[in-house]
Amino acid sequence: MANIKDIAKHLGVAVSTVSRAMNNHPDVSEETKQQVMEAIRAFNYRPNAIARGLIRKKTFTIGLMIPEISDPFFSGLARAVERTLFGHGYQVVYGNTDRNPDKEKQFIANAIERQFDGLIITPDFLDATFIEMLSSLEMPVVFLRRRTPQELSMPYVDVDHYQAATVAVNYLLELGHKKIGFIGMPESSFTGTQRLLGYKDTMRKYGLLSESTDIVVAEGRHIPNGRKAMSELYEQNPHLTAVFAANDLLGIGSLEWLAKRDIKVPEQISVMGFDNLEYAELHWIQLTTMEQPTHRMGSKAAELLLQMIADKTQTPPSDLIEARLIERQSCQSLKRT
C-alpha cells in the first residue's frame, strides 16, 4: 500500500503539504491541492486511520455494549445507534456480553486499549469492580436501556417502565377488566420490577390487587417460561379475564398455552404484552402491547454521546422515554357484555 511519503516523493513536495492538502487545510494553494488529489487517486492511496488516530487521539470508533445482538430488541437499538453515529463519521463496534459479567468487564478493557472515543452500554452486572472501572474511565459513556448507578454521573436513556405498565393496566381497566393477572420477569431484573410495580400500584389504586392469586413470576424471559407461567397462573385463578405479561415473549408463551388448551383469545381471556416484537404482528398472535421505541432510544443515546464527545465538561441530562400502546386483537372490551 502506498503511504503519504510515496505521494510526497512522487510530487516532490513535503509530506506535511500532502497531509494539509488532503485534510483540506486552508493554507494550501488550490494548485497543490489539485495535484495532491490527483496523485492520491492515481496511487489509490488511502490514509492510514491507525496512524492518524494515534496522533489525533481520536479513533472515530465508539463501542456499543449489548447483551445479545440476535435479540431483535437489541438489534433494533443497535441499528438506531449506528445510523446516527455513522452519519457523523463514527464506526460502532458491538460487544455482545451474553449477560456475562466477565465479558462486560472485558469490553471496557478492550475499549480502553483500542482508544474508543465513547461508549454506549447496556450492562447487567453493576458490581463494585465494574463501577470502579467506569469511574476511572476517561471516556464519555451513556447507559442505554439501563439506569445509571448513583455512584456514577453519566446520562442514561431508558423507557419509563413503571409509567408504561400503568398505561397498560389502565387500558385493560378501561376495557372493563377487573380480574387482571400479571406474568412477571425474574426478580433480578430492574425492568421487570418496575413493570410489576406499575401493575401493582394501578391495581391497588382501584382496590383490585390480589397478590397471592393474580401474580406469577416466570423463571426466565422466553416463550417456554411464558407457557409455564400461564399454566400456573391459570391454575391459581381461572377466573382472570385478562393477563398482562411483562414482555412479549412471555405473552406469546401464554398465548401458546392458551391455544393448546383451546381457550380463545380474546373471547375468553385477553392478553397484553410489552415490547412490540416483530412476532407480535403475526396473524395468529396479534398481540396488543406496549412498544419500546427502539429507534428513538438508540438515536437519543447516540446524540447524548456525541454531545459529550464534543464537550467533555458537560454531562447532558438523562432521558426517560414513554412507551406507546399498540392495539391489536388480543384484548377484548367487556363493556357491552
Added chain:
Amino acid sequence: MANIKDIAKHLGVAVSTVSRAMNNHPDVSEETKQQVMEAIRAFNYRPNAIARGLIRKKTFTIGLMIPEISDPFFSGLARAVERTLFGHGYQVVYGNTDRNPDKEKQFIANAIERQFDGLIITPDFLDATFIEMLSSLEMPVVFLRRRTPQELSMPYVDVDHYQAATVAVNYLLELGHKKIGFIGMPESSFTGTQRLLGYKDTMRKYGLLSESTDIVVAEGRHIPNGRKAMSELYEQNPHLTAVFAANDLLGIGSLEWLAKRDIKVPEQISVMGFDNLEYAELHWIQLTTMEQPTHRMGSKAAELLLQMIADKTQTPPSDLIEARLIERQSCQSLKRT
C-alpha cells in the same frame, strides 16, 4: 492515562525493557518482569492498541459485512463468526450494508483505512468497481453465504441451495405429493435461482413439472409477499396438495393467507419452508423447513479467514454446506389416503 514512558520512568528502566516485559519476551529477567507487572497494576496501565497496531501492522480486528444485522439469520451467522474469532483475540466489526451498493463499497474503503486484518463479506452487488476493489485488496477475504465471482480467487462458505431444494422436494414426493407448487424469491437472487432450479429439476425428473401453473415468483422475500404469492398460486392452481416456499418468511406468509381462508394446514395443503427461522417453531406455525446451519457456516468462515491470516500465500478451499431437513407439523403424508 499512563503510558509506557511513565512506567519506565517510575522503574528507572528503558521503555524497551517495559515493552519486553509485558510482551513476555524471553530475554527479560524474572525480577524485572515482576517489577514491571507490579507497576502496570499500580498505574492501572493498559497498552495503547493503536500504537501497537501501527508498528506491528496488525490490528486484531476483522470486518464482517452483512446485509442487515437485525435479520435473525445474519445475526446468527455473525455470532458464530464472532465467537470463533474472539477466541483468537480478534474483535469483529459489523458493517450493515442494507443491501446498498454504496455502503458495500464504503465498507471496503473503511476496512482499508482502518487496517483490518481480514474480511468476511456477504455482498449483494458484485459490479466491476466492487470486484476491482477486492482484487487490489491486500487483505484476506472470505465470502459468506455467497459464491465468489470467477474473477476472484477467494474462498467462500455457502449452503448448497440446489441440493437442499432437491431434498425438500423429494421429501414432499415421498410423502405422496404430486402437485407441488413453488413460491420463489425475486429472480435477482442467486440463492433463489438455485432453489428454484432444484425444485424444477426434481419435479421434471418425475414428469411432474408444470411451470405455468405451479410456480409463482414473489415480489420480495418477506411475509406480505408470501401472502400475496400464495393467493396468486392458489388462484392459478387450487389443486395443489403441497407448496414449497423458497424461504420461511414466504412460507409463513403463505400460512397466514391459508389461515385467513380457513384452509387447513397440513390437512388440506402442506407447506414447506427454507431457513428454519425462530418463527418457524411457534405453536401456530410449526413449519417443516430446511435449516441453514448458521453456526457451522459462521465458524467455518472464521476458520478459513484465520488460516489465510496465518499463511497469506495459501487460499484454502471453499466449503459448500448441506442444509438439514427439520420436520415439524406443516406437511402431511398422503400415503394412507
Added chain:
DNA sequence: CTGAAAGCGCTTACAG
C-alpha cells in the same frame, strides 16, 4: 503557502 522537525505510544533490531 511550504518545509523541516518533533512527536503520538509503542516495538524491535542492534550493540553491549
Added chain:
DNA sequence: CTGAAAGCGCTTACAG
C-alpha cells in the same frame, strides 16, 4: 539481560 535508537504513518506547531 538491558538500553539507545530508529521507525510505524501520520499531524501540527514553528519558521520562513
